[in-house]
Each structure stands twice: as C-alpha cells, then as structure tokens.
Amino acid sequence: MVVNPAENASPIESLSGHTILCGAGRTGRNIIERFCHLQVPFVVIEQDTGAIARAQNNVRKKFNLEFAVVTGDATEDDTLRRAGIERAAGLVAALSDDKDNLFATLTARSLNPKLRIVTRVNDEKNNRSKMEKAGADRVVSTEIIGGMRIASEMIRPEVVKFLDRMGNAAGKTIRFTELPLANIRTPELAARREALTQSPHGPEKLLIQDIGRHTGLLVVAVKSSRVDPETAQERDLFHLRKQYRFAPRGDFELHPDDILVVIGTQDTLNQITGATDDAAGANT
Template identity: 35%
Template sequence: MNKAIATLEEHCIVCGGGETGRHIISELLRSNYTVVLIEQDVKITDQCRMAGGLYCLTGDATDDKCLVAAGIERAAGIIISLPSDKDTLYVTIAARMLNKQIRIISSMVDPKLEPKLKKAGADRVVSPNFIGALRMASEMIRPTVVEFLDTMLRSKQGNLRIHHLVVTANSPMADKRISESGLKDRYSLLVIGYKKPAEEIEFNPNPSEILSPGTTLIVMGEIPDLDRVKRDI
C-alpha cells in the first residue's frame, strides 16, 4: 500500500475515519478524487479497505512520518476531521510546514479555536455543530431547497454537482463572453455565478459577461461534464 501511495500526486488526504470522515470520503470518491485515509483504528481502516476506492494508512495523523507516508508533499489538499481540537491544531501546523501550497480544511469543536487554526495555516475552518444547526433551521425555513440539494448530493442515479472553474490566461475561454465559452453547448453546464479578482461573487451573470483571465466561475452540471471541462480549461 505504501508503495502505491508513493506514486500519487494531487490527491486528497483525510485525517480521521469516523462518522464525519466517512461522509467526507464518500463525497470525494464520488467526485473522482484520489483519497488517502489516515486512521488509528484498525477496524475502521479495514472497513474502508473493504468498501474500496481509496488508500488507507493505519497510524496517528499527529505523527509527521505518517503524513509523509500519505504523500503530504505531493497532495493537493488535506481534510482534518479529528475528535480532538488539540490534535487538529497540531496536524494543521504540521501539514502547512510540510507543504506550503496544500489546501487545508480543518474541523473544530470549540469556536474559539478558529483564529488559531487559520493562523496555523488552515485555508478554511468548519464547525460540524454550526453546519448542523444551519441545516436544521433550513429544514424548517426552506424544506424544498434542502430536498433539492439532498437529491443532488445523495441520489444514486444522479451525479449533479456545483463546482468552481478558474479561467487562466491560456484557457480557450479567456476573453470570451459566457455565451461564447461553450460551457452550455459543449459541456451542458449552467453558470450560476462568477467572481473576478478582488471583487464580490456575482450571481446569475449576464451571458454577455467577458471571462477575463483570473475569473472564477461557479457552475452546475454532471460530474463527467465537470471533469471534461476541468481538463480542457
């Protein structure tokens, strides 16, 4: 297994294979990400291996050697979903030291820890309790919207996702109008928003909007179509 992991590049590391970690892994795999799980509990790693589709390391994520074995220097991102805020903080610091470019998503239990995690190198900090509370309120306020999003994410038949695309200077879409980009006609994608550097996100953009280099598009479509446009853009 370690030899196979040593060949990986641009993969995603997940620290913690508990209930939250397993949902994270499931969504990453459905979105065609290569995933390496680091988990201390042998029973959990064995269960994940049986499920298939990912690489597993039985070990302690707070051990730098374990992060290196997971390919931290070559990984595109790491999601830290550990039960202890103290361990999460340590792994965040270690991950940033081992890879200056990696995208780090850290979970937290205590909201007071958020500034420390960001200072330690986390790109985003997520509170499962806060997200869960918003979800419960949304179930009361806007149940049909929640049903739509659940269907999009959980349907076994559908692979509909919302994703972002960055228009580079070398992209065939650069300096073209949205209507000329081929996103709808060629890739069957719906553009629901865009963001230009140093500006706020704009929703429901005009089809005549020019896609200047550096523009980030928010699009919705099937996973295979999203994969195609990411290769082409």
C-alpha cells in the same frame, strides 16, 4: 485513492494532487463516503484499526470499492510523508480532538506551504483563531453546520431536497462546483482565453453565453478580482475584491483569471477540463 477490491491498488507513491483525510471516525466516515461518491482521489490517515475496518466495510457495501490507508499518527511528519503530503493538493483534519487537528494542521502546513487545509473544530470560540494561525484555510464547526442544516430543513425544505438530490443523483454525478477559467480545455474557449491573456484589450471576447453554448454548463456566479468602474457601487458586492457576481447575464465579459461557479455532470466537467475519473472532483 479509491480502488476496486478485485484489482491491485496503485501505490500511494504514484498519487499527486490528492486529498489527505486525517481521521476515519464518525465525521471522517461521512467525508470518505462523499469523496467516493464524487470520485475524489484521497488517502486516509487513522491509528484505530477498528475505525478503518468500519469505514472500509461501509465503502465496500455502498460503492464496491476500497480506499488507501496509512496507519499512524496524523500529527507526525513521517506519517504525513507516507500519505504523500508533498504531492497532495489538500488535507482535511477531521480528528475528534481539537488539539490533534491543530497539530496536524501545523505539521501539514510546514511540510507543504501550498496545501489547502480544511480543519474541523469542536470548540469554536476558543480554537478557531488557533487553527487559522496554524495554517488552516477554512475552519469548520460540525455543530454550527449541523444547526444550519436543521434550520434549513425547517425553513426551506424543498431547496434542501433539491440540493441533496442534485448531489446524489443516481447514474450521473451532478456537481455544483468551482471551475477556474484557466482549467477549461474546450478548444473554442481555450483559444479565446489565450487570446485574452495575450491581448486583454484586443477585439477577442469571452462571454458567459459562450460557456453555455460550448460546454452545456450552467454558470451560477463568477468570482473575479476586477472591478467594473461603470457598474460598481459603494455597496455592490462586486465592488469588493474577489467577490462574486451572481446570476451573470449572457453578455457578461470574462477575464482569463476568473473562476466560474457552475452546475453540470461529472462527465461533462471531466471532458471540459481533460480530467480522468481518478482525478475528478479534486477541487471540490
């Protein structure tokens, strides 16, 4: 949860669908900054009051905001409950020690089986599988990600520069994100989606070109569980369940359960999904 320091902060108890960030160290501070930039509702759990102060000062200077904090041990049930674990949509375990991230993941999963959990790992070789068995949906090695970024800066610097500028554009936040078709509230598209849901083989169709026409979003890819028997080949990525169709043609037919990968402004995404600024970016 991000609040204006001039206003009273809403209680954590009122939050729902937020992200819990465990750890406000060097990695955590970068995550906090990104969450603030993308207007993601979040709560930070941290024991070190010094780390909290440094993170809050950074956010005040850059965004004139403050974030909600629960002071305590992120591996304990009570601490996670005070952060609203039962109502949260996601949790990031970004503590400095793999053991702590493991226990935070295990505890969080037991308290909220539907939670999306992303866990930091230092010892990739020995601890990745443990994190996954504990309930992490994704395990991220900061060393590997850092190495990939450095290599990309050398090999394709203009692409990296473009993506950085896109994600940090002044004035408007440009998002490169997933958008489930089920979340679209634009009347024309929602009506077609419902018609497809009621009658999958009926005359009503929803095409990629309809998304651009009614929303202004650029669709980069479509993630779908279905297979087109006429075009799927043995080695075609789309032949695999829930894989991506990249650069789909305008006449590509969508299904109600498809997930779009799109580029668009945060304001446009909010308007399309009916989200408020406080909830924006929660699925990023």
